[in-house]
Amino acid sequence: MKKKKKFYENIMLVLLMGVILLASKRASLPASGGGEEKYDVPIIMYHAVMKDEGRSGKYVITPEVLREDIEYILDMGYEPVFISDIINFVYSDSPLPQKPIVLTFDDGYYNNYLYAYPISKEYGIKAVISIIGKHTYLQSESGEKQAESYSHVSWEQLKEMSDSGLWEVGNHTYDMHNTGKKNGLLAASGKNTEEKNKNIISDITKLQDLIKENVGVTPKTFVFPFGSYDENTNALIRDLGFEATLSCIEGINEISRGGNTELLYRYNRPAGVSTKEFFAGIFNK
Numbered sequence: 001m002k003k004k005k006k007f008y009e010n011i012m013l014v015l016l017m018g019v020i021l022l023a024s025k026r027a028s029l030p031a032s033g034g035g036e037e038k039y040d041v042p043i044i045m046y047h048a049v050m051k052d053e054g055r056s057g058k059y060v061i062t063p064e065v066l067r068e069d070i071e072y073i074l075d076m077g078y079e080p081v082f083i084s085d086i087i088n089f090v091y092s093d094s095p096l097p098q099k100p101i102v103l104t105f106d107d108g109y110y111n112n113y114l115y116a117y118p119i120s121k122e123y124g125i126k127a128v129i130s131i132i133g134k135h136t137y138l139q140s141e142s143g144e145k146q147a148e149s150y151s152h153v154s155w156e157q158l159k160e161m162s163d164s165g166l167w168e169v170g171n172h173t174y175d176m177h178n179t180g181k182k183n184g185l186l187a188a189s190g191k192n193t194e195e196k197n198k199n200i201i202s203d204i205t206k207l208q209d210l211i212k213e214n215v216g217v218t219p220k221t222f223v224f225p226f227g228s229y230d231e232n233t234n235a236l237i238r239d240l241g242f243e244a245t246l247s248c249i250e251g252i253n254e255i256s257r258g259g260n261t262e263l264l265y266r267y268n269r270p271a272g273v274s275t276k277e278f279f280a281g282i283f284n285k
């Protein structure tokens with residue numbers, strides 16, 4: 001009798017574990033099929049792309065690595081989308097592909113135009129470039145010869161990327177990215193919060209106007225320099241009309257209709273990790 005009881009207890013335990021396993025598996029899998037209401041969306045954060053492998057590091061990868069990443073992403077059935085596709089899914093009726101992913105490039109480097117843009121055209125995939133306005137402005141004004149390692153895109157190049165339909169432009173501030181302490185908006189100058197807020201608003205609005213004037217689009221996405229924000233800056237960005245903000249915190253975004261598009265998580269893609277290894281940690285979450 002005692003043995004039988006133990007047997008049933010074991011059966012119940014196995015069943016219970018099965019249910020838990022199924023539930024956790026379900027939660028971690030990307031939604032399948034069209035017309036879903038919820039998706040797990042990884043966002044990848046790239047910066048510079050340089051041919052010189054000696055320069056590879058935390059924020060620099062080679063074009064070969066980028067190409068491998070893109071081929072792997074596509075092989076795994078993921079489809080790169082814009083942040084605005086996510087915004088339109090969340091706040092409007094637009095659908096998303098079965099397995100959405102977002103590839104973001106921060107700071108607006110010329111090497112994105114030089115290497116990432118041709119690769120994106122080759123594979124027909126979407127990406128997001130979020131520029132620091134002052135660098136693009138100065139590059140465009142000076143007309144200086146561009147270098148792979150440090151130059152930024154010009155308005156003309158940015159417009160070409162945007163016009164291709166494959167690149168979306170994000171706002172990464174006009175000139176609030178060069179603070180010594182790497183805390184971006186939180187280092188805004190001003191005697192008090194009111195004055196600081198005024199400076200933040202004028203900086204970001206300046207870049208919105210410049211992008212509108214030179215590229216013909218109005219960014220809906222704001223990328224916090226160094227991922228630094230607080231409640232105050234968050235509210236300011238929302239009031240400026242941005243519909244999504246990107247953080248530097250790692251994690252998978254649970255995107256649902258009517259849900260949240262603020263402070264979206266991103267995975268930084270450093271050099272020195274194989275494509276498979278890097279994405280295994282993301283796709284298997």
Ligand SMILES: [Zn+2]
Pocket residue numbers: 106107172177225226
């Ligand atoms: Zn940046």
